[in-house]
Amino acid sequence: MSLVPLDDRDGVIWLNGKLVPWRDAKLHVLSHSLHYGNAVFEGARIYGGKVFKLTEHTERLHTSGRLLNMEIPYSVAVLEEATKAVVAGNDLTDGYVRPIAWRGAEVLGVSAAGTKVQVAIAVWPWPAYYADKAIKLKTSRWKRPSPESAPTASKCAGLYVLCTLARDEAIAAGYQDAFMLDYRGQVAEATGANLFFVMDGELHTPTADCFLNGLTRQTVIGLAKARGLKVIERAIWPNELPKAQEVFITGTAVEVTAVSAIDDHAYEVGPITKSLQAEYAKLVRA
Template sequence: YFTSNTVAFLDGEFVPAERATCGVYAQSLHYGYSVFEGIRAYNTPAGTRIFKAEEHYERLHYSCKCIGLPLEYSVEELTRISYEVLKRNNLNDAYIRPLVFAGTPNMSLKAATTSNLLIAVWEWGKYLGDQSLRLTISPYERPNPKAVPIEAKVGGHYVNSIIASTEAKGRGYDEALLLDMNGYVAEGPGANFFFERDGELYTAPQGSILRGITRNTIIDLAREAGITVHEKFFTPEELRTASAAFMTGTAAEVIGIASVDDVVFEKSFQHSIGGMLAGHYHALVTGQAVSRNASFAEQR
């Protein structure tokens, strides 16, 4: 993630990444009380462009609000700083990781009154690779939305993601697929899930998933292409009627799913709606195509 030349933004300053540290008495470290984002910048004909910077930084603000963590920077400031971190590291195609954390020594369970901000960048290929994945239904459920604000991207929620992903890989699968508290398919540990049936797409509705920005982009692109998208609850059993499936996320982009446990999808990703939309997504983020709804933040 960094070398001796890497620069990160920490609390108002651009510092060598190896010196961007936090104390072991930080409240966030003990309780997972932090908020983060995963954003990508792409090399486009018009230069480096952060894809949907505004949406990501609005979600960062929303996540902070959900857990009562202050965030002193506006969406515009966060975007400007992100471009600057990219520039100082000479990166065009990169992953951007903003982290808001409570770094002050504090062992209480009271919401922090101040916060720290890190913005780190690094080169990151497609998080889950290029090959269609073999998924397995996880024995771990997604957190109950009545226990934690599941639509917020909170550090502590990712303990669920880590244990589910590790458990799936331990059984020889590529990744986990998690159900919600009612037994409906929710999402992967770090990506949303879609399946195709009779030329239409299905994905879990909001409520017990992270409302992915890639998910929204794919829904927009599908509808622009005249494809019906249903946001509705479905059980793992229903996947037997699906002909293809894929997952979406900023880090993973759009990735095909070959199977979920013993359900093997008949269509290859390349010949599925997901495969077609992956092409549209790539064209959009790299500035080769425009979409009515999918916006780019202006470079500042």
């Protein structure tokens, strides 16, 4: 991954309706969302010049905003065109797209009334996240909150405070990512990806009722069902983990990544994981 800081690059960023030079895409330090965590964002990938599931990602950005009572001032159609323009403007064929919407600096206080919503879309090259290697997860002490305590279906910046804490603790302990439980003690997800378990030829995944129902998760469920695999969405408890023969995570950034261990328990990178990895890789470039 490039070490060039993200605020000091050549290229263009789409900001509130137009492409601006990369280094000019700035916001004021008194922006409401910087203080109160209420920005919403997306992460999509560009494969061969095309953004995979662009409409779904753009619609989810709108939904994320709506869940925070934040109406995004550009339609899905306008944001899709803007994304295509910024991909072309940076001459990118493969990479990552980061749209973000945030509340401006018109007013500062816990209430967001009176703030104006701003939107930016940036793209940059981003190779495979784990270079196709299997990763180790460490159970986190941080728990995903109840939907009664947080807008858990929104890809809201503030919710990532937990993910950053969990992930950095896992990395410091020699793992690649955290394994997160929810407020009930059930298996939830990793810090930026959903979890799947192969148990006796079936695919089990936690019901997405307090975390993001990832677009990759939905795509992989579709791929698995299309090849006749039984997919079971249900409450999964941590004491069931030794019963799994294979574990993998899914997400736009990580795509389909095999898990080789959760804490001390090791897993093989098995045939179901490998074939879903291959099918996903084919689909995104189709």
